[in-house]
Amino acid sequence: MIKTILLILLGLFFILNGINHIVNTHIYEEYSVKRGLVSPRLMVQLSSIVLIFDGATLMFNFLIRYGVIGLSIFLIIASFSLHQFWKEKDNQLKLLESMHFAKNMAILTELIYIAYS
Template structure:
């Protein structure tokens, strides 16, 4: 089961690492979207959240400081779900459906990150911490 846990951690963590890289590689485009959602200091917000995603994802993959990493991911996911994917405020059915999908995805991922907080540390096959 240790190897299954490691494989799951890698898949879960790489999702966040990929998205963190995407945030940092596309700051201008994502800042425009953040600005449209009334995020204060949108460029800084995109950079900070990109770093949160990278650190959280790397923490899950390596098992280093997984409590801190999963807290970072949980905070990011819950805040973004309610702020950026507020489907209840959309009138266009397609936009509403897309935002609802992203809202529920973020909450499900936050649930997984919170569940990982229940795994005793140090994690098996991890760098410890």
């Protein structure tokens, strides 16, 4: 029962983030341009689809392993291409990016645990 509730909440987290990518595409696109991402607008749009679809797999307990794989790939790509704290010169930006990187790695660890439990 607890696992089901937690999966629903985690799925909802990803779905809401995907919706946020759609609603605030311009903000995510600007951030992606600053980070040197290839085709920033397309990447933001694709990431919103991945977040919503794969979040739904967790929320509805359907094809969870595929959802975990998709979200894991997304988190790895986002972490290493967008949150490169090791390249930041400004200490505040370095701290902010390192927190985003660490958050993504924590969520990735949780997803791997879900896939194998």
